[in-house]
Amino acid sequence: MAYYQKHLSFVAFLLLIVNLHGEHSMAKEVVPVGVVLDLNSTVGGVAKRCMSMALSDFYAVNDDYNTRLALLTMDSGNEVIAVASAALDLMKNEEVHAIIGPQTSAQAKFVIELGRKAQVPIISFSVTSPSLSPAQNPFFIRTSQDDSAEVKAIAAIVKAYGWREIVLICEDTDYGNGLIPYLMDAFEEFGTRVPYKSVIPPSSNNNKIAKEIKNLNETNARIFLVHMTASLGSKLFVLANNAGMMREGYAWIITTGLSALVDRLDPKVKESMQGVLGLRPYIPRSKQLEDFKRRWKRNLTSSKPNVKITGLNLFGLRAYDTAWALAMAVEKAGIMHSGFLKKNASKSNVDLAALGISETGQTLLDTILTTEFQGLSGKFHLIKGQLEPSAFEILNLIGKTQRIIGYWTEQTGLSQELDDIDEVAYSISKVGLKQPIWPGDTTNEPAKLRIGVPVTKGFDEFLKVEWDPRTDKPIISGFSHDVFLAVLEALPFPLPYEFIPFMNKDRQSAGTYDELIYQIKLQKYDAVVGDTTIVADRSLYVDFTLPYSESGVSMVVLVKDEEKNNFWIFLKPLSLDLWLTTGAAFVFTGLVIWVLEHRVNSEFRGPLDQQLGMIFWFSFSTLVFAHRERMVNNWSRFVMIIWFFVVLILTQSYTASLASMLTIQRLQPTFFDVKEIKRNGYFVGYQNHSFVKGLLIKQLNFNESQLKPYSTPEEYHEALFIGINNGGVAAIFDEIPYIKLFLAKYSSKYTMVGPTYKTDGFGFDCSCVSSGLPTRIFFSPTHFEGNP
Structure with a gap:
């Protein structure tokens, strides 16, 4: 057959027996065992030699045993058909009691089925695929771990x-x-x-x-x-x-x-x-293993001095243990003069239908499964048909x-x-584990998360980039940085990372926040940590975490105080309509009392001018309960009860309002809405490199010539304070977290007014592609409520 070669014929069996054991050994029972390997492969060549040495060592130690294994080795190559043909030939024509091999999982499939049909144990030391399980294939034994x-x-x-x-x-x-x-x-x-x-x-x-x-x-x-x-x-x-x-x-x-x-x-x-x-x-390590390695090297050197020494490998050692275990099991099972129950009548070497059934297959299988010893590769102990995990x-x-x-x-x-x-x-x-050396000859852990951070001048409460004077490496701090570290501590796994500032060679910002986030799409960063706002346009090419800050864009304006130094401030507690109504009530009440008392009370009689004076005086005098006139009419008294109640309310309300005006500064915004600013063509400011510029132009319809960029709270203050007539701005538009930081520093001079334009707040941006590390970290916004 073109795919394999018989290395030991029946005559070779006898010569081998004579050479090993002399005339005495002729009385031993020769048990043929098939070996199907690719002898041109690294595994096959080493395994064949190791099994031969295993039998020599075994019978040297156990010379009194009655059985002797004879290995019939077939060089099957790496073709599945050749392997199957070789195995079938060994079972049908040589009536082997077991087959060691084949090498690969694909080759073993058909051979295992042949072993089941003929009840011949198929023993493999190199087939490791979990898809081939001894539990599902009763005559398959794996002398290795899957x-x-x-x-x-x-x-x-x-x-x-x-x-x-x-x-x-x-x-x-x-x-x-x-x-x-x-x-x-x-x-x-x-x-x-x-x-x-x-x-x-x-x-x-x-x-x-x-x-x-x-x-x-x-x-x-x-x-x-x-x-x-x-x-x-x-x-x-x-x-x-x-x-x-x-x-x-x-x-x-x-x-x-x-x-x-x-x-x-x-x-x-x-x-x-x-x-x-x-x-x-x-x-x-064992003395037995070290001795075998020395003999292996010596034998190869003496037999092939000009050939490079073939190194031992795991499969060779397991092949050695497999041959040793099979020799032990054959002796223990007492296999003597056995063959196949159904003899082959066909002359074809590959007639599957004529395959007989081994008389000793089941006994040999059971014996191998219970065989235990300390082999070269470790303890030989089979569990459910395969080597015990180590x-x-x-x-x-x-x-x-x-x-x-x-x-x-x-x-x-x-x-x-x-x-x-x-x-x-x-x-x-x-x-x-000990520190490994990673690819690139480095001890730095691979697949660190490359985290971009913005480099800004102002509002460093959120993120601040400084430089260590000794190492010249960036030092990152701020609220966004602290949030990121807090989340890392809560993660159930380690997350190696490194911060990379988004800057140019002068260590200044290399662009806008949009450009920073776009670096994720360009795969220069895996994530961005900082005060980056969740915007729909950015979500087209990055993933955002849940927001961890208050959201929205509003405007801040200068306030003015015109009340405290006003001479007529005592008139401010009541409106003009209320003042007029109150005065009319005074006159009307005095007139009603005069009408009711004029007929029955002499104090309400007299000259006309005196009666007119009494009508006006009486109501005003009741404010401080200074009236001297005595009332005798019950209806007058009823009217006065109602009047006293109204007077009490007026005086208390007036006193409280005036006291408030005199003790608390009344601040009024210089502008109340965006329409007034746009109508007058005033300048407005925004944070440099922010998406707010686009919001002002596209959503609020500001002309770009009306916009002025600023970077720090100090610049905000100067632009608002000098006002619209001195090169300043009417308002600053920014996100609410920044505005709150600004107002915390300049609360007495400015206020936030107008509607809030909704955004999704700050979030961390992550790459959508694989880097070997997590690319999505989610935060609950309820964890970070309040001012940063």
């Missing part, structure tokens, strides 16, 4: 560094696709988004991979998880490095499939993987070397040392 075992370790790293967005890059095979659902579920538990999944076929050439890398770069993603085999992963990292995606600000994580073979990668590939983090199962080590690729920065176990989480069981130190935090 890929889902490392999902929690990956999630712990992602959570520890606070990455809220991560891009998955997988190969388009059963191996690559099988892990995606597990990763998605794990990230969803603590809120990490996967905005993009890149699935690359293993047959892709460099052009196709480069095109996909370009697409990844355009997403502005910074955090990547790569789940690929070594052959495809090598191409990916070289091309990613060429595309500038292995520099500072990026983070890459690789899974076991690539991490376990990183030693075998080409030096150029290793150089491209500078700063990558990787996970692989932890292999405990600890993972986290490695950091630095140039051509590897540095272990920590470990992860189910019980303790992340840690710097595996034997430390302090749960506090092992909490899911980056403190649990």
